[in-house]
Amino acid sequence: MLIVRNATPADLEGVLALAHDVGPGMTTIKPDRAALNARLEIAAASFAGTAAPAERDFVFVAEDTRTGRLAGICAIKGAVGLDEPFYNYRLGILVHASSEVGVFSRMEALYLCYDMTGCAELCSLYLHPDYRSGVNGRLLSKSRLLFIAQFPELFPETVFAEMRGFQKPDGTSPFWESLGRHFFKMDFDTADDLCGNGRKNFIAQLMPRHPLYTSFLSDEARAAIGQTHVHTTPARRLLEQEGLRYQGYLDIFDGGPVLQARVDELRASRDSVLAPARAGEALQGAMTLAARADMARFRVVATPADMVDGELVLPAPAMEALDARAAPVRSMALNPGT
Amino acid sequence: MYVVRPVETADLAQLEALAGRGSRRVHTLPRGRAALAAMIERSVASFGAAAQAPGAERYTFVLADGQGAIAGTATLVARAGDGGGYLAFRKDMMQQASDDPAVRVDVAMLRLCTDLSGHSQLAGFHAPDPALDWAQKALLARARLLYAALAPRRCADQFFAALPGPLAGESGSPFWNAVGRKFFGMDVDAAETLLAGARDAARIAGVMPHHPVYVGLLPSAARAAIAAPDAGAAPSLGPLCREGFQTAGYVDICDGGPVLRAARQALRCTTGVQRRRVLARAPGLHGGIRRYLVCNAREQQFRAIAVPSGPLDGDDAIGLTPQQQRLLDVGSGDPISCVLM
Numbered sequence: 001m002l003i004v005r006n007a008t009p010a011d012l013e014g015v016l017a018l019a020h021d022v023g024p025g026m027t028t029i030k031p032d033r034a035a036l037n038a039r040l041e042i043a044a045a046s047f048a049g050t051a052a053p054a055e056r057d058f059v060f061v062a063e064d065t066r067t068g069r070l071a072g073i074c075a076i077k078g079a080v081g082l083d084e085p086f087y088n089y090r091l092g093i094l095v096h097a098s099s100e101v102g103v104f105s106r107m108e109a110l111y112l113c114y115d116m117t118g119c120a121e122l123c124s125l126y127l128h129p130d131y132r133s134g135v136n137g138r139l140l141s142k143s144r145l146l147f148i149a150q151f152p153e154l155f156p157e158t159v160f161a162e163m164r165g166f167q168k169p170d171g172t173s174p175f176w177e178s179l180g181r182h183f184f185k186m187d188f189d190t191a192d193d194l195c196g197n198g199r200k201n202f203i204a205q206l207m208p209r210h211p212l213y214t215s216f217l218s219d220e221a222r223a224a225i226g227q228t229h230v231h232t233t234p235a236r237r238l239l240e241q242e243g244l245r246y247q248g249y250l251d252i253f254d255g256g257p258v259l260q261a262r263v264d265e266l267r268a269s270r271d272s273v274l275a276p277a278r279a280g281e282a283l284q285g286a287m288t289l290a291a292r293a294d295m296a297r298f299r300v301v302a303t304p305a306d307m308v309d310g311e312l313v314l315p316a317p318a319m320e321a322l323d324a325r326a327a328p329v330r331s332m333a334l335n336p337g338t
Numbered sequence: 339m340y341v342v343r344p345v346e347t348a349d350l351a352q353l354e355a356l357a358g359r360g361s362r363r364v365h366t367l368p369r370g371r372a373a374l375a376a377m378i379e380r381s382v383a384s385f386g387a388a389a390q391a392p393g394a395e396r397y398t399f400v401l402a403d404g405q406g407a408i409a410g411t412a413t414l415v416a417r418a419g420d421g422g423g424y425l426a427f428r429k430d431m432m433q434q435a436s437d438d439p440a441v442r443v444d445v446a447m448l449r450l451c452t453d454l455s456g457h458s459q460l461a462g463f464h465a466p467d468p469a470l471d472w473a474q475k476a477l478l479a480r481a482r483l484l485y486a487a488l489a490p491r492r493c494a495d496q497f498f499a500a501l502p503g504p505l506a507g508e509s510g511s512p513f514w515n516a517v518g519r520k521f522f523g524m525d526v527d528a529a530e531t532l533l534a535g536a537r538d539a540a541r542i543a544g545v546m547p548h549h550p551v552y553v554g555l556l557p558s559a560a561r562a563a564i565a566a567p568d569a570g571a572a573p574s575l576g577p578l579c580r581e582g583f584q585t586a587g588y589v590d591i592c593d594g595g596p597v598l599r600a601a602r603q604a605l606r607c608t609t610g611v612q613r614r615r616v617l618a619r620a621p622g623l624h625g626g627i628r629r630y631l632v633c634n635a636r637e638q639q640f641r642a643i644a645v646p647s648g649p650l651d652g653d654d655a656i657g658l659t660p661q662q663q664r665l666l667d668v669g670s671g672d673p674i675s676c677v678l679m
Contacts (some may be wrong), residue, residue, distance in 0.1 A: 182554040202436035
């Protein structure tokens with residue numbers, strides 16, 4: 001069984017091992033011992049309530065309860081863009097018209113914006129291939145939303161996630177080739193790596209200053225706007241089930257979509273319930289995400305469960321994994337509509 | 339022997355025939371009898387007006403041979419964009435640099451502007467007859483500037499001329515296809531017909547790109563067309579440059595053709611003009627090794643011709659044959675202006 005729980009500095013070796021497996025394409029998890037150690041320290045301070053709002057970085061790990069091995073990682077940044085700029089493109093509509101000459105054109109333009117500043121970001125999601133089966137992916141991704149639903153006072157109004165953008169089978173990004181390359185004069189991977197290493201100043205220095213008409217991009221670049229990488233499409237679907245939506249914000253490098261939602265409109269905020277839990281036989285057995293609802297020992301499992309007389313009834317192993325005798329449990333159906 | 343004079347109402351039939359000849363670029367002469375008649379009427383009214391400052395006047399000149407056959411037209415617009423601003427693209431460059439990594443990028447942009455509004459404009463040059471030589475074309479082109487020097491109150495202190503940009507066969511203008519077409523949704527011929535040769539901001543600024551066009555994002559054929567004159571227009575470039583015009587970083591909004599600009603004080607027709615008196619000269623003898631543009635000194639019955647002559651520097655008169663005097667509608671002792679061609 002997998003549990004998702006708060007990461008601690010003691011998880012460093014396990015997280016480092018995961019980071020080695022991540023590979024390119026994910027800039028927020030690099031196999032850098034010092035950086036990961038620092039991040040885990042900040043996570044600990046975040047869970048302890050001693051981190052400043054701009055610093056908060058809630059990192060979670062998925063642990064295999066049988067072996068103790070770390071199977072995955074995910075995180076919520078409390079607020080982005082407060083100490084360095086956080087860039088997106090916003091896809092806007094311009095109407096170019098003149099009634100005198102009878103022309104009416106609807107044009108799309110990309111506006112460089114900082115609209116995610118101060119918003120919380122769902123990020124750093126990685127599940128080791130050995131565990132990509134059953135409910136594990138859903139457990140790992142959605143566990144964070146139960147955390148937000150349980151502790152809404154820690155979060156701003158909006159939460160978002162940047163999805164990796166469309167790439168061709170040869171690994172190139174048509175959006176980058178048609179746009180970014182002209183302004184940055186480097187490969188996509190170079191730019192992406194610089195960002196991952198925190199060397200983001202070049203973005204401010206080289207970004208186009210004015211809105212860009214999408215009609216000046218190549219056809220394949222236009223088609224890539226707001227499209228996810230084929231490997232990221234399942235992750236996008238999961239977040240969309242939870243109420244996050246693409247609303248025209250894009251990654252500035254690969255044109256991947258930003259999915260966003262108001263915290264109070266997340267399914268987890270609206271539909272999850274807080275109740276005492278007990279071990280028993282879950283007769284109906286609907287798959288449920290259940291989270292031990294205290295900050296210091298927050299943990300989530302995916303398990304069949306029933307709500308009986310205001311109590312959540314869990315199979316004994318799940319109850320044991322949550323160690324929830326002393327704390328209430330926040331739960332919701334794993335899949336919406338069930 | 340050719341003479342340049344203001345267009346007259348009686349020229350309509352000849353202009354109709356002339357308009358049908360030559361290139362398919364429509365902004366040289368209006369299409370259709372009614373539009374041509376309106377152009378003539380406007381020009382006649384403009385010459386007739388006692389303008390104290392440049393306004394809505396459009397002066398159209400014709401190049402006629404000794405028998406009165408019209409071989410070309412050229413227009414001087416007193417104030418470009420009088421309807422609400424003359425639109426052009428201004429070429430801008432922003433240099434952006436990053437320290438880490440060390441990258442320097444020259445970001446070229448085209449920005450829509452109305453900087454040329456209020457300038458006087460050389461427009462509507464149309465001389466399709468291949469038999470015309472450079473001197474005859476230069477006479478037609480530069481007579482407008484002689485007129486401007488003669489009647490400075492009628493013109494602005496700045497002049498410009500937009501030369502046609504390149505066309506690529508049937509596919510039309512590569513610049514238009516990459517830029518204007520995205521906004522207008524039509525080909526360049528349809529757009530030129532719609533605009534009737536104007537670049538009127540009040541009518542079309544709403545359609546054109548509000549934000550800069552990043553040149554680096556355009557296809558290479560469109561980039562190459564920026565500020566490049568069409569092969570057919572290239573012969574105009576040299577004479578205009580010798581006249582004092584310079585490429586000034588502006589290009590046409592439709593085909594990307596270069597806009598040449600000059601201050602009045604930089605024009606040869608202003609700085610090099612020599613005021614002389616007419617001296618009768620017997621026909622038959624060659625006038626001299628130099629060739630001058632010569633015009634009479636009348637704002638209404640303006641006439642200009644090209645005259646071979648010896649150097650005028652030391653004289654206060656220029657010898658003109660009876661035919662030359664007749665073409666200029668002048669007699670002995672009348673004041674005239676001369677500029678070395």
